[in-house]
Amino acid sequence: MRPQGIHQWRQCDGASFARNYYYDSMNFFEPKINGIFGNNGKMVGEFPIIYYTAACLYKVFGFHEFLLRLISLILFFIGLFYLYRTILFLLKDEFYSLICALLLFTSPVIIFYANNFLPDVPALSLAFIGYYYFLNYVKTCKPINLVWAALIFSLAGVLKITALIGFVAIIGVFVLSILFRRKNADENAWWKNFKHLLPFFLFPFLISLVWILYSKHYNAVNRTGYFLLTIRPLWEMSSDAIRDVLAQYRWNWSRQYFYSEFIKVIPFLVILIYLIPKRSFTMLAWFTMFLAGAALYVILFFAQFGVHDYYIICILLLPVAICVMLLYRINEWKPQWYSSPILRLTVLIFFGVCVYHGQYRTHERLNAPEDELQFFNMMDIEPYLNKIGVDINSRVISMGDPTSGVSLYLMNRKGWAQMSFTPFEPRDIVFFKKRGAKFLIAQTTWKPTAEKLKEYEPFMKNKIGEYKGASIYALTP
Numbered sequence: 380m381r382p383q384g385i386h387q388w389r390q391c392d393g394a395s396f397a398r399n400y401y402y403d404s405m406n407f408f409e410p411k412i413n414g415i416f417g418n419n420g421k422m423v424g425e426f427p428i429i430y431y432t433a434a435c436l437y438k439v440f441g442f443h444e445f446l447l448r449l450i451s452l453i454l455f456f457i458g459l460f461y462l463y464r465t466i467l468f469l470l471k472d473e474f475y476s477l478i479c480a481l482l483l484f485t486s487p488v489i490i491f492y493a494n495n496f497l498p499d500v501p502a503l504s505l506a507f508i509g510y511y512y513f514l515n516y517v518k519t520c521k522p523i524n525l526v527w528a529a530l531i532f533s534l535a536g537v538l539k540i541t542a543l544i545g546f547v548a549i550i551g552v553f554v555l556s557i558l559f560r561r562k563n564a565d566e567n568a569w570w571k572n573f574k575h576l577l578p579f580f581l582f583p584f585l586i587s588l589v590w591i592l593y594s595k596h597y598n599a600v601n602r603t604g605y606f607l608l609t610i611r612p613l614w615e616m617s618s619d620a621i622r623d624v625l626a627q628y629r630w631n632w633s634r635q636y637f638y639s640e641f642i643k644v645i646p647f648l649v650i651l652i653y654l655i656p657k658r659s660f661t662m663l664a665w666f667t668m669f670l671a672g673a674a675l676y677v678i679l680f681f682a683q684f685g686v687h688d689y690y691i692i693c694i695l696l697l698p699v700a701i702c703v704m705l706l707y708r709i710n711e712w713k714p715q716w717y718s719s720p721i722l723r724l725t726v727l728i729f730f731g732v733c734v735y736h737g738q739y740r741t742h743e744r745l746n747a748p749e750d751e752l753q754f755f756n757m758m759d760i761e762p763y764l765n766k767i768g769v770d771i772n773s774r775v776i777s778m779g780d781p782t783s784g785v786s787l788y789l790m791n792r793k794g795w796a797q798m799s800f801t802p803f804e805p806r807d808i809v810f811f812k813k814r815g816a817k818f819l820i821a822q823t824t825w826k827p828t829a830e831k832l833k834e835y836e837p838f839m840k841n842k843i844g845e846y847k848g849a850s851i852y853a854l855t856p
Contacts, residue, residue: 458504779825
């Protein structure tokens, strides 16, 4: 599928980076999108390694968007496999470990974005690999495992800094271990080796900091502040805005994160984890730190949850971690319950319900009627544009596109979209003409009043084509 469905806007932004590398320049440090604002569309958010890799594949196999989807999907499946191995290290049971790892793949949000153009799921997947190598270090104390963990966490951090929440929880365990001077051999003495651990803790943060500073510099030089590189905290929101976010969660997002009944019982499962006796210090410390990190993240980015379902992806490991912790604690407390067929059957039934829920919600996302898909008529317009003389080098004005350039990306043309819900004024069109605009495309979403339409008549005298309701005009010099 082409970019479509929820957050088509952000999908096209990501895919646009790969396409511009392929068509314009393979200069890694010059990412840009199709929408021309700032300096010719030059801007950056996350580290563009996935988009650049896709562009390299385009050079070999030709432009096929499924290649970009495939990169994200492969990274996710690799991450899922390493998550399984990490859980197996903790639970020592293949059945429970497989169910817990695959539980993540029942989240409709994960299912949708794992095969998509955004970096959130790949970043989370890399973090899973980092956890595995860190646990290998805990088990073997071989420094090479820390090197791999540091490199992988660094890559996850530059893709999405929020993917490091679990990594920060590891640092928290390290600090607590020193403060409480754990001497129990079962807890392992991994935290005593400062020589290895200090570089490991610092490297991912330093790399992420360097990338954030570079991103801000690159965007400032190119006069754009499009990508969010700061927090959107709860305390800066009005009470009405907070209520809107909570309503959005209640009526929409809660069904998209996981099976909604499972989400409702999560607080009780967390309480149960802490009530079970025979506590494991290291495991509970990491879980507590991860829980606190997830809560802090929600507070710091609360405003984003009102419209962005994918902002939750970086903490979707939490429900999985709760299940793992609960099973781990049951095994510590009552091993006979842990190996009981009744518990295994209960877990399997619960997993089956989650699978059905994930499939059902994903079907909803991917099977919307064509008339509900934004700019569906632009999906296959490119051959027609080539036919009527609107070639790939032509700059166009997309009237009725309130995004950064969804229609521009789908048309494979550079130009100007409204980037707001305020239509272009005639003076804007004059300005764009001076900057090289040759064509005006009136989208089906552009519906001016008859009085307002008269103001645009000077720019709509030379109609050269129409495609599925979109009218195309050549702008006179």
